Amino acid sequence: MSQLTFTLPDGTVENVAVTTLLNAGYAGRNQEEVASHIAELAELGVPAPTTIPALYPISPYLAQQATTVSVQHGRTSGEAEWALVITDDDVLLTVACDHTDRDLEVHSVAWSKNAAPDVLGSRAWRLSEIADRLDDITLSAWVGQGDGEPSTLIQSGTLADLLAPKYWLDVLRERGLHKAGTVLVSGTISMRHGVDQFADAWKVEMRDPSTGDTLTCSYRTVRMPAPIG
Template identity: 65%
Template sequence: MTVLSFELPDGSTKNVQVNHLLNAGYAGREQDEVQAHIAELAELGVPGPATTPALYPVSPYLAQQVREVRVQHARTSGEAEWALVITDEGVLLTVACDHTDRELEVHGVAWSKNASPDVLGRKAWWLQNVRDHLDQITLKGWVGDGETPGTLIQDSSLEALLTPDYWLEVLSERGLNAPGTVLISGTVAMNGGVNQFARSWKVEMADPVTGLSVEASYVVEQMPEPIG
């Protein structure tokens, strides 16, 4: 099983073995906007969910803290998200980038989520320490054609998404609110006119109250063509 290691604001480190990994989808608080987004995706051939919000189980080993993501073709991209990580001492909150295979997505969203890793930040906060001002925390994503992602592609806040507490209740109903469960939040809108099929990605979650931020960044490497 994958073991993630998080640096906490007090300088200590918390290690967590991942037993369950889930990706939320269509998880905006304004479900009218979500339905409009589903209609847009349908025009691109992406099948809509049976219900919203959606929740996709993902192979636990895909929760990673890597600097490089290897893919099979050019049409893959990330998504700026937050992640909750349940530990034996409480719930951690960090940033994540759900790297998704867009070609596979048209055949099944759940399949596309299992094609690439969820890249998590190396720092985290205790959820209980930021719960009273979650909506003020910003969530941003950048992309780049080279090694450094410098073009803003996502710019929002946690106010746009269903809350960690909402998902903790869902996990409790499914018997998954237990140490070792990681849940990725679903994403926010991308800025128009920016190429998401980028060489490099960076996501950041920043807390204006504490002045702290957590980030994750990586480059995308396309693997050689297969033989056969």
């Protein structure tokens, strides 16, 4: 189980013990966008999904608010996403980066997403307070190589590019998972062509243009020691 802490715009702090973690996949509203993402994955050898959208259960301890992510090799990468966090009496929205093992992904998307954490931001918004302008909120990601900060734009869009939180809240209710401790990560938007996704650092930002408020998460990857045997 993972313990997460979120600070809200009014200064309130919410502590959440994660009991269920779910990653959505192929969750774009625009089917051309979904097809583009599937094509990106196909270039890496990942077979097309049998059901769209998909939903993958992830080990709850992989919901983290980390600044470093340990990786076994150089073919891992993040994905810009949002995350729903259900508390005892509310639903929060925060920014997230789903780090994925691309070598493992060609064998199983579900396995690959259990090989690295979902990194979440430390700040969040109450979903009810931004529900009327969700589609205007921007979602962007930057990558960096070596010791450099993430400064190369790799993903850019808005929440209108993805299935709405309401869609997934209905799915959670249908499955009996709309309860405190559930975290659902949204699925991602397409990456820019020509940008190396196998980066050493990632930063994801959600921005509310009506207030200028931003939620961010960022981390660096750290290579594990070589195995013995």
